[in-house]
Amino acid sequence: MKALLVAEYRDGQLLGSYQELIGFARQLGADCSMFLVGSGSALPAFEGTLYLADAAQVGDYNPDVHKQLLLSVIEQEQPDYIVFLHSSYGWDLAPRVACSLKASQISEVVEIKDGTMVVPVCNAKLRRQVTPNTQVTVLTLQAGAFGLAEPPTGSPEVKEVSTDAVGPITFTGYEAAEAGGVDLSKSEVIVSAGRGVGKPENVSIIEDLASALGGDYGASRPVVDSEWVEHNRQVGTTGQTVAPKLYVACGISGAIQHLAGMKKSEFIVAVNTDKDAPIGEVADVLVVADLKQFIPALTEKIKGG
Amino acid sequence: MKILVCIKQVPDMESKFKVDAAGTWYDNADLAWRMNEYDEYAVEQAVQLKEQAGEGDITVLSIGPDKVKEAMKKALAMGCDRGVHVSDDAVSSKEPYQIASIIAAFAGDKGFDVIFTGLQSQDRGSGQVGVLVGELLGLPSVTTVVDFNMEGDSVTAKRELEGGIRAVVKVATPALFTCQLGLNTPRYPTLPNIMKAKKKELLTIPVADLLDVDPRQQTAALFFPEKKGGGLVLEGEVGDLADQLVQILKEKTTVLS
Ligand SMILES: Cc1cc2nc3c(=O)[nH]c(=O)nc-3n(C[C@H](O)[C@H](O)[C@H](O)COP(=O)(O)OP(=O)(O)OC[C@H]3O[C@@H](n4cnc5c(N)ncnc54)[C@H](O)[C@@H]3O)c2cc1C
Ligand SMILES: Cc1cc2nc3c(=O)[nH]c(=O)nc-3n(C[C@H](O)[C@H](O)[C@H](O)COP(=O)(O)OP(=O)(O)OC[C@H]3O[C@@H](n4cnc5c(N)ncnc54)[C@H](O)[C@@H]3O)c2cc1C
Numbered sequence: 062m063k064a065l066l067v068a069e070y071r072d073g074q075l076l077g078s079y080q081e082l083i084g085f086a087r088q089l090g091a092d093c094s095m096f097l098v099g100s101g102s103a104l105p106a107f108e109g110t111l112y113l114a115d116a117a118q119v120g121d122y123n124p125d126v127h128k129q130l131l132l133s134v135i136e137q138e139q140p141d142y143i144v145f146l147h148s149s150y151g152w153d154l155a156p157r158v159a160c161s162l163k164a165s166q167i168s169e170v171v172e173i174k175d176g177t178m179v180v181p182v183c184n185a186k187l188r189r190q191v192t193p194n195t196q197v198t199v200l201t202l203q204a205g206a207f208g209l210a211e212p213p214t215g216s217p218e219v220k221e222v223s224t225d226a227v228g229p230i231t232f233t234g235y236e237a238a239e240a241g242g243v244d245l246s247k248s249e250v251i252v253s254a255g256r257g258v259g260k261p262e263n264v265s266i267i268e269d270l271a272s273a274l275g276g277d278y279g280a281s282r283p284v285v286d287s288e289w290v291e292h293n294r295q296v297g298t299t300g301q302t303v304a305p306k307l308y309v310a311c312g313i314s315g316a317i318q319h320l321a322g323m324k325k326s327e328f329i330v331a332v333n334t335d336k337d338a339p340i341g342e343v344a345d346v347l348v349v350a351d352l353k354q355f356i357p358a359l360t361e362k363i364k365g366g
Numbered sequence: 367m368k369i370l371v372c373i374k375q376v377p378d379m380e381s382k383f384k385v386d387a388a389g390t391w392y393d394n395a396d397l398a399w400r401m402n403e404y405d406e407y408a409v410e411q412a413v414q415l416k417e418q419a420g421e422g423d424i425t426v427l428s429i430g431p432d433k434v435k436e437a438m439k440k441a442l443a444m445g446c447d448r449g450v451h452v453s454d455d456a457v458s459s460k461e462p463y464q465i466a467s468i469i470a471a472f473a474g475d476k477g478f479d480v481i482f483t484g485l486q487s488q489d490r491g492s493g494q495v496g497v498l499v500g501e502l503l504g505l506p507s508v509t510t511v512v513d514f515n516m517e518g519d520s521v522t523a524k525r526e527l528e529g530g531i532r533a534v535v536k537v538a539t540p541a542l543f544t545c546q547l548g549l550n551t552p553r554y555p556t557l558p559n560i561m562k563a564k565k566k567e568l569l570t571i572p573v574a575d576l577l578d579v580d581p582r583q584q585t586a587a588l589f590f591p592e593k594k595g596g597g598l599v600l601e602g603e604v605g606d607l608a609d610q611l612v613q614i615l616k617e618k619t620t621v622l623s
Contacts, residue, residue, distance in 0.1 A: 072531075160498055166463075166494055189490075189585050190585070192585075282548070298528055307621045314380070345597045351604075355607060359612070
């Protein structure tokens with residue numbers, strides 16, 4: 062069984078996530094080769110063939126160019142699996158490759174069970190085991206689902222690849238995330254507001270608890286998207302990554318993109334009306350209650366000593 | 367300008383799910399249904415695009431049983447001009463490639479200038495349908511769009527990357543865009559617009575007219591994940607709960623000392 066792993070490089074950096082691809086391939090028991098549009102000066106630690114296209118020549122991510130390069134490598138390698146990370150790069154490129162290969166694509170794999178792929182359903186409340194009907198299968202892996210105990214070692218045998226392809230989409234530049242303001246990564250206590258707060262006026266309930274605990278308040282993405290809380294307080298993959306002594310998630314369901322930003326917190330309390338909310342998976346304590354009643358009561362108790 | 371928006375109807379994620387008798391999907395009984403959250407941004411963007419251009423015709427398409435028309439009616443009330451319901455009582459056995467093939471078969475000869483889909487669905491969440499439609503139609507597709515701006519036949523879009531960084535790209539229409547959360551602020555349909563929507567065209571096409579490809583994958587089983595967390599679950603009266611939690615925080619953390 063052969064797997065072709067698709068590593069990522071962005072804005073001059075090799076992304077460490079290639080290690081997760083290797084971790085997955087080991088679990089699957091597949092021989093692997095790797096594909097990277099990157100740089101010879103930042104090679105992944107890996108024993109095997111690395112098909113390398115020079116990012117300096119290819120330019121920043123262009124779906125059609127990357128697709129053509131990858132298809133030519135697949136033609137040479139004839140892998141059974143083509144493995145991406147389920148990232149903004151992976152979910153963009155994988156379906157294009159799958160479509161060209163007439164291959165099945167299984168998205169956001171979290172586990173291998175009896176040799177088949179398991180993916181989350183309904184915000185991770187359920188899981189689904191999926192079987193492909195095609196010879197070749199394209200996979201994307203959930204970030205963080207497959208790790209390695211030890212960082213990989215070795216140096217790859219590099220085979221250079223190139224293409225003349227140009228696509229209809231032109232990349233014109235990067236824009237930094239809205240910066241400045243609050244650096245939550247230094248906070249010892251963070252109380253975060255989720256969509257469960259219901260309306261912007263209720264954000265003050267969260268702020269009050271945060272200040273009673275001598276901490277800061279944060280938020281999940283919908284609360285930020287609705288402009289109830291500014292972006293520089295968003296916790297998650299497209300916000301900040303935090304690891305306070307105490308994280309209190311109020312009305313937050315626990316989507317993977319939120320968990321990625323806070324699951325390393327030392328102690329996690331979740332307040333949620335839904336006993337089955339996936340936040341329960343990472344919470345040390347899940348308080349099943351309406352935050353509008355519970356949080357003010359808690360704040361009072363804490364202030365009262 | 368001709369615009370197509372594809373929407374999916376999904377259950378409310380706060381529902382209590384049960385596995386169905388076949389053991390391959392969740393039981394559809396007793397669920398509240400709504401428009402996939404990502405697709406609300408797609409509908410809103412289509413309506414804003416038409417408003418900005420001062421002209422245009424928006425078709426909203428959804429594949430599924432009769433009940434998906436509820437989500438379509440919301441899209442019509444938000445400002446789409448016409449609906450195409452691809453009637454499929456067996457949508458459950460369809461996978462993303464088949465759904466994309468159906469959409470591509472419908473769109474093939476219609477000359478849409480812009481197609482919007484969601485980045486992913488909230489239940490199954492493959493994040494494949496939009497890109498596959500683009501590939502099948504030979505149209506460029508831009509995913510994870512958080513900012514969209516069209517001038518003439520040129521679109522400047524911002525793709526959201528990890529860490530909230532954005533990649534700015536330019537593409538000429540016809541093109542397809544998959545919409546990410548936060549792209550805009552989806553409007554609430556007003557009562558007059560809900561009334562108006564009732565008079566809009568809602569065409570039904572049997573799925574057999576549009577589908578001629580076999581599935582490339584199937585679901586072997588659907589199940590609940592093993593509970594690994596094993597944290598403490600507290601239930602009861604809020605005053606007691608607050609007392610218990612304060613006690614726990616004193617014992618297990620240093621934040622109250
Ligand atoms: C590429 C990508 C990147 C993303 N990045 C991020 C990110 O950085 N950060 C982030 O947070 N999300 C991110 N998301 C969005 C993420 O997938 C979820 O949509 C989001 O985290 C949900 O936020 P939420 O939990 O506040 O809302 P919901 O999922 O709507 O959950 C609301 C919760 O509140 C509970 N609730 C309702 N009423 C009450 C009440 N009165 N009292 C107590 N509980 C109540 C409900 O039971 C539910 O569990 C990203 C998504 C994508 C696709
Ligand atoms: C009413 C209903 C019942 C279902 N029952 C089952 C079942 O029993 N078992 C099972 O395995 N699957 C079931 N499905 C799932 C269905 O087969 C999937 O919708 C399909 O495979 C697409 O995958 P996805 O949701 O992961 O798409 P994604 O690629 O995540 O979706 C991305 C975007 O594609 C568009 N899109 C997706 N689906 C549709 C659609 N139906 N109509 C129009 N646009 C769409 C939307 O814009 C969406 O935002 C059901 C779907 C519906 C609507």
